[in-house]
Amino acid sequence: MSLFSVPISNLKGVGKKRAPLFQKIGALSVGALLRLYPRTYEDWNHRSTVSDAVPGTVCAIRATVSSIGSPVRVHGGMILIKGTAEDETGILNLTFFNNPYIPHLLIPDSTYIFYGKVTENFGHKEMASPAFLLEERCTGLRPIYPQTKGLTSRMIENAVREALRLLPETIKDPIPSPLRKEEGLCYLRFALENIHCPKDTESMETARRRLIFEELLVLQLGLLSMKSHTREKSKFCVKAEYTKEFWGLLPFSPTNAQKRAVEESIADLMSGNPMNRLIQGDVGSGKTVVAAALCHTMAKNKIQSALMVPTDILAHQHFASLSPLLGRCGIRVGLLTGSMKAKEKREIKSALLSGEIDVLIGTHAILTQDVQFQNLGLVITDEQHRFGVRQRAELAEKSKGTHVLVMSATPIPRTLALIIYGDLDLSVIDELPPGRQKIKTFWITGDKRRRAIGFLEKQVKLHRQCYVICPMIEDGSEKASVTGYAKKLKKELPSCRIGALHGRMKATEKDKIMEDFSAGNLDILVSTTVVEVGVDVPNATVMLIENAEQYGLSQLHQLRGRVGRGKFQSYCILISDAQNDNAQARMKAMCETQDGFEIADRDLKLRGPGDFFGDRQHGLPQLKIADINTDLAVLKRTQTIARSLLAEDPELKNEDHRGLCAEVRLLFQSLESS
Structure with missing residues (x-):
């Protein structure tokens, strides 16, 4: 019997009383406990x-x-x-x-x-x-495990020792013997015993090397298998491209990077195989134009497209810009969001099924079962980091053989992209449209806050608009909460029109506030990071971020990208009294560079891959022992080996590969249950 099928409550010293605590740290079974590796060691x-x-x-x-x-x-x-x-x-x-x-x-x-x-x-x-x-x-080295309240590292250590006693004499090793010997890896039993109870440092390092290799190999096999499953023939093969006609619709010239991304994507659409591509570009690099170009070509080929975005505000913004643009050549664009009235939704769904709508723009409301298309051939998800693998697959399943394009305005370090988007081809938009000014970024301490607020007032007098970002909604100090800060500003700047925006507001309230700000009816918008993905307001020239140390570098960069979208010089002001080196390094990085990819690389180094995506919105399994910063060489090696194994045995059905196949299924179970 597999130890993964033995409940953790069956283990001596755990029982039903402590089982929930072990489950909280991810040890649902005895097998899962053995795969819960120490985070460090005490050297005795x-x-x-x-x-x-x-x-x-x-x-x-x-x-x-x-x-x-x-x-x-x-x-x-x-x-x-x-x-x-x-x-x-x-x-x-x-x-x-x-x-x-x-x-x-x-x-x-x-x-x-x-x-x-x-x-x-x-x-x-x-x-x-x-x-x-x-x-x-x-024994010299004592393991320290990730803990939770009521469960100490020593308790976990004792439970692990009990679990090790249950290991059968012979363990089936998922890594095929020839590969294990070729890579100089130890047996699985030795690895498990010496990662938890190492005889010495050398034994622990031998175990780590083997387990890191196995984890990255299994992850690459899973991601590449997902990719290979999309390589079946597509019934939505584009016969002719209309890119030149689309560029003619624009009031500006596209950048070379935009042209290249469209060319790579069109080649996919015409290949006969389903496209599965990521367009990755910095804030304001013009990814939406690329998406519109592809929707245009699909519509001209009588094939429907869907563009899914994370917020109602963004959906309305895309609809407002793309509907008149594409409408000039007879392409019909529809809008579907959760906040629409039932009658409006019914009309849109009916028009989709009848083929009256060529391009649908919407939120996750598109994913509901009753949304059916007549001929859906292209699915685009914007702000991909907010959806994840599972939702991407759900949208693609609306129609078999559908082309899939995902877009991210969160630059991801290329090292991490190898893992996060291992199932996708990659296009990078690495230049900004001409005329975009650099945003002047300053880091100040709290004692200069009054001067910063005076600067906001000066910008408003010049008929500009400003954002103020706070980490909390309410119940905090005036400097930390949206509600408190908005009240404070109304007292200090009585001539300014000030609005407040946060995630607990109803969708209609949020839309009204954003519409007012976008229309110029508000001078200053005090908000949480809900504006990180929001409407374009070309007249907004200041992004002031309170308690800036509470945000990751990539998120600060996203927030900064809300300004600098018009013809006026824009500014980002970071207010932080943080004393720790990590926070200060982030503030300095923001002032030194505006390159999103460099920002992302620094963010990864400062925070590590575990925290890079916050609440793991990417929807991928969490790495337990590998570290992308230090194990990049192993990552690249396992990717090469994974490709070779799948070329030889695409379904991993050979006797030698069944263990790896089982490991892949186990690793991706979290996706299927999410």
Whole structure:
């Protein structure tokens, strides 16, 4: 029986009481617990003597227990136990809190390894509540696991040791033997034992190398399999392209990068195979124009298109710009959002099914089962990082063999794109339309806030508009909450028209506020990051961000991209009193560069891949041991191997590949259940 089918509650020392805590950290089964790897290790091998131990540092000390006192109840009901241990250089004072079992665990005249922070009091070295093990039981490296309230790393360590005892004598290794030998990888059993209970640093590194390789290989096989499934013939093969006619509709000339992205996409549409492409471009690089060009060609070939965006506001904006543009050559554009009235929705759905609508623009409302197309051949998702693999697939399933284009205004480091969009071909729009001015970016501390607000007032007097971003909606200070800040500004700038916008407002309220701001009826909009993806307001010239240290670099860059869309010089003001190096590095990066891809690379280095996407909106399985920053070479190697394996055995049905196939299914189960 697979240990992945054994509930975690069956494990000795866990039971039904602790099972929910283990499930909270992702260990739903005994097998899943064994794949929950330590996040770091305590090194009990490098030991210090009592006299050499430096106060304020964490270290391991080998010492023999000389005395252990009885439990004493002190003020507040706390139990206190004191003792001493010594080596040839001195005495170590020990203090334990609320652990009445210490006298039974520490035996006088026995030698232990004590691990903890050393302090000094009146010339005497001390440790408070150190971890300890009998010298003969100490293996050197002790694992530290991701924890949750009520579940310590030591509890997890004990459970893992029990789980390791359940491993069968012979484990079926998912990595085929020839490949394992070729790559110089250890067996799976050795890897699992030595990632959790390493004999020494060398054994731990050997285990890590094997598990990182396996994880990245399985991920690449899964993503490339998704990609290969789209390589069946498409019934929506475009016979003729109309790009030249579309460029003629525009009041400006497209950039070379836009032309290249359209050419690559049109080649896909005419190839006879379904397109599966990502268009990645910086804020304001003109991805929507590329999408419109493709919708135009599809409509001219009598094939319907759908453009899905994350917000009603963005859907209305695209409809307002694309409907008259495409309408000039007879292409009919429809709009479908969740906030529309039932009658309007029925009319749109009917027109889609009858083929009266050529291009549909909408939100996730497009995904509902009752939205049916007559001849849907192209699906485009905008702001892809807000949807994810699952929703992309749902939209594509509206019609078999559909071409899929995804667009992202969040530049993703090319290293991370190898994983996130491994199932897609990639086009990069790496130049901005001519005439776009650089946004002047400043980082100031809170004591200069009054001057910044005075600058907002000056911009309003020049008939410009401003954004103010706050991290909270309400119940915070005036500097941190949308509601508090809006009230404060209304007092300080009585001549300015000020509005507030946040995610808890009804869709109709949000739309009204954004319409007023877009129409110039509001001078200053105080908002949460809900405006990160919003309407274009060419007259907006200032983006002021409070508590800027609370946002990632890529999000700050997205917010900055809300201004600088018109002919006026624009500004981004970051207000932060953060003292930590990481936050200050982000503020400096924003002031130094406006290149979205460089910003993304810095963001990845500062925050790591685990936090890069916030709430993991990309919808991909989470890496458990691999690190994209440090394991890029392994990533590239496994991608090459995955391609070779799938070329030889596309369904991974060969006996040697069945273990890998099972691992792929296991890894992507989270997608299917989401």
